[in-house]
Amino acid sequence: MSLITQLSQDAKKAAQKLAVLDTATKNTILRDMAQAIRSNKDVIKDVNTKEVARAKDNNLDASMIDRLILDDARIEDMAAGIEVIIDLDDPVGATREFGTRPNGIEIRKMRIPLGVVCMIYEARPNVTADAGALCFKSGNAVILRGGKEALDSSLAIAGLLQDVLEKHGLPRALITVVPNPDRALMQELMEQRDYIDVIIPRGGEGLINYVTENSKVPVIQHFKGVCHLYVDKDADLDKALQLLLNGKTQRTGVCNALEGLVVHQAVAADFLPKVAAAFKEHGVTVHVNKAGSEYFDGADVIDETQYGEEYLGLEIAIRVVDDFDGALEHIAQFGSNHTEVICTEDKAAAQHFQLAVDAAVVMVNASSRFSDGSQLGLGAEIGIATTKLHAYGPMGLESLTAEKYLVNGEGQIRN
Template structure:
C-alpha cells in the first residue's frame, strides 16, 4: 500500500474528529445507543463472519488463548452492546472545567478537558476492541482508526458496519470509526508516520507487536508489553480467601492480561497452603512451574531456576515460589512483574498498605481477584487498553484517558507590563 492511502485514511479521520468534538453529551449518547442497537440487530451476521474467522484460525493452528480472544458468541456480542450502554451512563469529560488559580491581577485560570483528536488502535485477534474502542473514542470526542490483525479483520469489519449504520442514521461521517481495510504491514508502517493527523497510537496484542509499533512510530505510543500478574499470600492471609483468589485469577479465563501468572507464598504458611494449592490446581489441570523450595508439594512440577520466572503463559500454567518474607515477595515482583496488576492476600492492614505504597504497578489489589483489573470492572465502562507506561495514562484507560487538558484564562482586559 502506498503512503497516499495512509495519508487519506488519517486525514479523513482528522476531519471527522472535528465533527465529533462539537457534539453535546446528549447528542453523543443518542448515537451510542444507536450503535448498541445496531450491534444487536446484526448479531447473526457478525456471528456468521466470526465463525469463518474462527475456522481460518483453527486451520492456522492459532494458540488456544488467541482463539479465545477471537471467538464471539451471543453472550459476548450482548456484552459489547451492554458495554456501549454503560459508556452512555458515564459522565462525558469533554468540556469539564476545574479551577486552577486566580492571579493577583484578577485573571481566572481554569483547566478544561478536550479530546486528543485521532486515536489509532492496532490490535490482533480481539474483534470486540472494534466496538469498545469505537464507542470510547466517540464519547470522548475523538475519531479512531482501527487496524486489526488478519485473524479478526472480517469480524471487525462486520462490527464496524453496524457502527457505521448508526453513524449514518445520525448524519455523521463513517470516518469517525475507520477499520483499515487490509492487515498489510506496510500500510500499518505508513500510518505510524502520520503524526500530522494522528495524535496517539494504542497497540493491544503480544509483546512483539507492541515493540514493533513502539520502535517504528513517529506518534506517541501507549505501551503495555505483557501482563505478568502475581498473587502474594502473606503470613497473615486468610487461606480460604487466598485460594479463591488464586483459582479465579488463574483459571476463570487464562488468555487475558489480568490472569495470574505467578504465586508467591510466605514460608510461614507454605506447609499449610501449598498442599491445598496443589490439589486445587491439579483438579483444574494447571501445570506448575516451581522453585526448589515449593517443588515437594506438587506432583512432578517443572522446577525452574531463580532467573526463569516472569513468563506470561496465557494458559493453564503458573509459576510458584516460596519467599522468606514480605521483602522477598517485593523483590520478586520488582524483578519479574510487568507493571500490570499485583495482588496481596492478607488480613494485616499495615502489611497491605505497605504493599500498596511500595509496588510499582498500574493496579494494586488487596484481597481482590486480579481479574477485576479491567476498565469495565473498575467502573470506566469498556476500556480502550491498559497502560503500563506512565505517560500520559497508567492502568486501564477509559474516557478521561482519551482527553487532555488546556488552560482557559478569563480576564477583564489585563495586559502584561
C-alpha cells in the same frame, strides 16, 4: 494520496465535527449503536464463525482463538458495554479552576478530546466496538488496525456502527477499520503524525515493542501482563485459593490472568498442598523454586532467572519467599506494572503492599480478573497503560482526553 494518508486525513476532519457534539446527542447515537449490535448478532456470528474456523485450520494457539471468538454472550457484552458508557459522565468540557493570579488574570483548565486515536491490536474483534464507543463518547475519531485473523469480524462490527453514524448525519470516518492487514500499511499508519494524535497498541509483547520502536506518533504502551498473587503469612488460605483459581483458570489468554504466585514460607506447608491438588484437577503446569518444589509432583524446578514469563495458558510460576520484603522484591523484579494482588487479613500489611508496589492496579483480597475497565466502572476500556504518561492502568473516557488552559484577562500585559 495513499489509502492510509486518506483514511488518516478523513479521520482528522471527522474528529473536528465530533468535538462540538453535546453529550445528549452522543448518548442517543451510542444507544442506537448498542441496538444495532444486538439486532445484527447473527450477521456478526456468521462472519466470526468462518474466521474462527480459518484460525483453527491455521493452527493458531488456543489463547489467540479464545480472543477471536464472538458468541452470543460476548456480543451481548459488547452491546451492554456501550450502554455502560452512555451512563458515564462525559469528560469533554469539564473544567477545573486554577484561581486568579495577582495581576487579575483568571485561569482554568478544560478537558478536550485527544483528536484521532489509532488502535493497533491482534485477534480481538470486540475491541472494535469497545474502542469505537469509548472514542466516540470522548470526542475522538478512531482508526482501528486489527490482525488479519479478526479483520472480517471487525469490519462487520464497524460497518454497523458506521451505519448508525451516517443515519445521524455524521461521517463514517469517525470509526475506521483499516481494510487491509498488510504490515506495510501499519508502518505507514505509525508515520501519520500530522493526522493521528496517539497510537495505542494492544496485543502481544512483540507487537508492542514493534510499535514503540517504529512509531513517529506518541505511543501509550501495555507491554505484558505478568500479574502476581502474594499469599501473606496472615492470609485466609481458603480465600487465597479462590483468588488463585479465579485468577489463573477462569480465563487464561487475557492480560489480567495470574502468571505468578508468591507465598510466604510461614504458610507454604499449609497452602501449597491445596494448590497442588487444585492445579492437578485443572491441569495447570507448575514452575516452582526449590523451596516450594516438595509440594508438587513432577513440577519444573526453576531458578530466579526464569521468572517473569507471560504464559497466557494453564501454566504458572510459584515462588516461596522468606518474608514480606522478599515478596515485594520479587514483584518489583518480575512484575510488569499491570496488576498485583495481596491476600492478607493484616490491614497494615495490605496498606504497605498497596503503597510499595509499583503497578497500575494493586488489589487486596480481590481477584486480578477485576483489573478491567468494565469491572472498575469505566465502561469498556481501550487498553491498559503500564507506562506512566498521562494514563496508568485501564483507560476509560477520561484517559482519552487531555486538558487545555483557558486564560481570561482584561487587557493585562506582562512587564
